[in-house]
Amino acid sequence: xxxxxxxxxxxxxxxxxxxxxxxxxxxxxxxxxxxxxxxxxxxxxxxxxxxxxxxxxxxxxxxxxxxxxxxxxxxxxxxxxxxxxxxxxxxxxxxxxxxxxxxxxxxxxxxxxxxxxxxxxxxxxxxxxxxxxxxxxxxxxxxxxxxxxxxxxxxxxxxxxxxxxxxxxxxxxxxxxxxxxxxxxxxxxxxxxxxxxxxxxxxxxxxxxxxxxxxxxxxxxxxxxxxxxxxxxxxxxxxxxxxxxxxxxxxxxxxxxxxxxxxxxxxxxxxxxxxxxxxxxxxxxxxxxxxxxxxxxxxxxxxxxxxxxxxxxxxxxxxxxxxxxxxxxxxxxxxxxxxxxxxxxxxxxxxxxxxxxxxxxxxxxxxxxxxxxxxxxxxxxxxxxxxxxxxxxxxxxxxxxxxxx
Numbered sequence: 085x086x087x088x089x090x091x092x093x094x095x096x097x098x099x100x101x102x103x104x105x106x107x108x109x110x111x112x113x114x115x116x117x118x119x120x121x122x123x124x125x126x127x128x129x130x131x132x133x134x135x136x137x138x139x140x141x142x143x144x145x146x147x148x149x150x151x152x153x154x155x156x157x158x159x160x161x162x163x164x165x166x167x168x169x170x171x172x173x174x175x176x177x178x179x180x181x182x183x184x185x186x187x188x189x190x191x192x193x194x195x196x197x198x199x200x201x202x203x204x205x206x207x208x209x210x211x212x213x214x215x216x217x218x219x220x221x222x223x224x225x226x227x228x229x230x231x232x233x234x235x236x237x238x239x240x241x242x243x244x245x246x247x248x249x250x251x252x253x254x255x256x257x258x259x260x261x262x263x264x265x266x267x268x269x270x271x272x273x274x275x276x277x278x279x280x281x282x283x284x285x286x287x288x289x290x291x292x293x294x295x296x297x298x299x300x301x302x303x304x305x306x307x308x309x310x311x312x313x314x315x316x317x318x319x320x321x322x323x324x325x326x327x328x329x330x331x332x333x334x335x336x337x338x339x340x341x342x343x344x345x346x347x348x349x350x351x352x353x354x355x356x357x358x359x360x361x362x363x364x365x366x367x368x369x370x371x372x373x374x375x376x377x378x379x380x381x382x383x384x385x386x387x388x389x390x391x392x393x394x395x396x397x398x399x400x401x402x403x404x405x406x407x408x409x410x411x412x413x414x415x416x417x418x419x420x421x422x423x424x425x426x427x428x429x430x431x432x433x434x435x436x437x438x439x440x441x442x443x444x445x446x447x448x449x450x451x452x453x454x455x456x457x458x459x460x461x462x463x464x465x466x467x468x469x470x471x472x473x474x475x476x477x478x479x480x481x482x483x484x485x486x487x488x489x
Contacts, residue, residue, distance in 0.1 A: 101265060103262075103265040105260045105265040105266050106165060107257065107267055107383065107386065107387055108157050108158070108432075109256065109257045109433065110156040110471060111253075111254060113439070113468070114142070115442060118133065119132075121141075136250065136335035137336035137339075139372045140372070140373050142254045142255060142440075145469070146454050146475075147465035150177050150256070151473075151485060153237045153256035154258065155472070155485075156256070157235065157257055158195055159472050160432060161233075165260060167197050167198060169231050170201060171200065171227070171230040172202045172223055173192055173197065174219060175188035175191065175216070176212035176216040176234070177379055178286070179238045182483075186203055188205055206219075211407065212236070212408065213234075213379040216236065224261055231262045233259075235258050236377075238255070240252045246292075248295050251335050252376065253375020254374070254375070255377035257383040257384055266421055267420070267421055267424045267427055268419070268420060271401075271419065274311075275315035277310035278411070278413075279307070281303060281411050283411060284409030285410070300334075300409055303409075308407070309345065310413065311414055321417070322350060326403040330386050330404050331343075332381060332382050332406050332407040336372050339364050339367065366393040368385065368388065370384050370388035370433070371385055382406050391434070397420040399421075401417050402417060403415065441469065462479045463477050465477050473485060
């Protein structure tokens with residue numbers, strides 16, 4: 085049933101658990117160290133490392149886009165579990181490459197998925213990843229023998245020299261959603277908040293986003309309260325019922341601000357910073373290395389928590405807060421499934437991050453200003469370290485993808 089205040093409560097009938105059976109993320113093989121950017125911009129590096137909590141930002145080469153990022157993230161899942169019974173591909177992004185064709189269909193072809201498959205693209209800023217995941221859960225609740233592939237993929241891009249520049253990034257998360265999941269069982273209770281605002285937007289005539297940074301942060305924290313109160317009304321739970329938290333991370337420092345606000349909402353004193361670091365840092369580690377990944381970043385945070393937390397999180401409840409500028413917010417929670425570590429890709433993620441190539445500032449700016457031709461003529465892309473799939477080129481206004489050698 086629907087409760088007041090944007091809260092949702094489901095009936096008490098026993099149902100099979102539904103959630104994330106497998107999860108993987110992918111980020112470009114190139115990055116710019118924020119120390120380098122600080123030197124060029126004349127900024128104190130502490131402004132980036134401490135002020136916003138970022139160390140590096142991933143830079144996609146010209147032959148990589150949201151489709152190749154998503155396909156690269158999904159490939160390990162499908163190699164491990166096959167493509168059988170995948171009836172939906174839900175692609176969440178705000179970095180659209182085609183105003184008509186869903187990016188999900190490009191991935192459907194690259195990944196060799198069955199033709200009996202619904203493929204769509206979803207958009208609501210960074211909230212789209214949660215919208216896709218929640219829709220996937222409803223599909224599986226109605227059809228428990230079906231699996232849904234959720235892809236969240238984005239390239240965060242701002243004007244050179246703008247306040248948003250150090251929060252740029254790129255990456256994708258792929259999730260297989262099923263009944264009886266092996267990694268993360270999602271609980272149905274949630275709280276949410278919708279409000280028409282202009283804190284962040286990207287008109288169709290721009291490739292760079294526009295943002296009112298302070299206003300956006302203020303709305304993030306304001307809607308957190310509304311979503312949390314809705315969740316509490318639906319679930320009857322409080323902070324003490326949660327072992328860990330994952331927050332939407334446009335920059336990682338906001339996780340600490342958000343947790344402090346939750347403590348205030350509950351009328352309790354926030355733990356000492358050392359304790360907060362131990363509680364929150366495992367869920368922010370990957371995002372510190374990649375920058376903002378928009379629709380993917382909350383689930384990159386979940387990957388980071390599951391991969392890097394030293395303690396066994398089996399049967400622990402993890403709170404999840406999703407925020408999409410514009411704005412849409414939701415708070416929900418899930419439980420980590422016992423035995424989850426056997427189904428993670430932690431070693432692969434660690435290797436991917438460790439083997440990236442650092443760019444000079446000049447290389448970063450050259451990639452930034454590289455423009456894909458808009459006239460429809462044929463154009464071949466030089467090969468970079470792009471993972472299993474790459475953008476091969478364009479021909480007659482059509483993007484051509486291929487499996488990399």
